[in-house]
Amino acid sequence: MQKIALDLDGVIFDSENLYRVYTEMYDVDVMKKDSLIDNEQRIYQNRYNRSNEDKIKFYDKYAPIVLSTANFMAGADIVLPKLSKLFDLVIITSRNKETAQYAVNKLKKIGLNIEVFSDEQQKINRLKTEDCDYIIDDDINICMNAASNGIKALYFKNAAAREIISTDYITTVNNWGEIYKFFMLYGEEK
Helix, strand or coil: CCEEEECCECCCECHHHHHHHHHHHHHHHHHCCCCECCCCCCCHHHHECCCHHHHHHHHHHHHHHHHHHCCECCCHHHHHHHHHCCCEEEEECCCCHHHHHHHHHHHHHCCCCCEEECCCCCHHHHHHHCCCCEEEECCHHHHHHHHHCCCEEEEECCCCCCCCCCCCCEEEECCHHHHHHHHHHHCCCC
């Protein structure tokens, strides 16, 4: 059975969008200014001119709120159970074990018990160790790294991310319906 590696934030859960909302509110309520410097940065922390101390304060205050209230991306809770019957699924995330637990609990509520590899700052190493055939991620750099290592990547593009042309190893998707179609029509059997 082929193996699909999944990212959490911005792929399975809408937490990236919630972080953006709370970051803008933090600018107004705490910073009392607009600290936005580049709204096209995928990682919300890189969009703002903030000290490391402010970044830590923000994360400590808002991460539990965001992660506990984040919803599934539209369709993820419908498609993932279907894919789990045809593919081995693993989650590879940079979240720490404690914050990844929020996702584990939500996945269990829809009947999924997916192995989670947390604290993965270099996802390519885990992708290789786990012998993954595919990765679904919203970070184009991770997708390009996977592709250059022979792992097919589905780049889950969000509105702030730059566009990429699909190649033999990278396919751009915008929603879980497109992911389902890709695997049902084009996924390969080993």
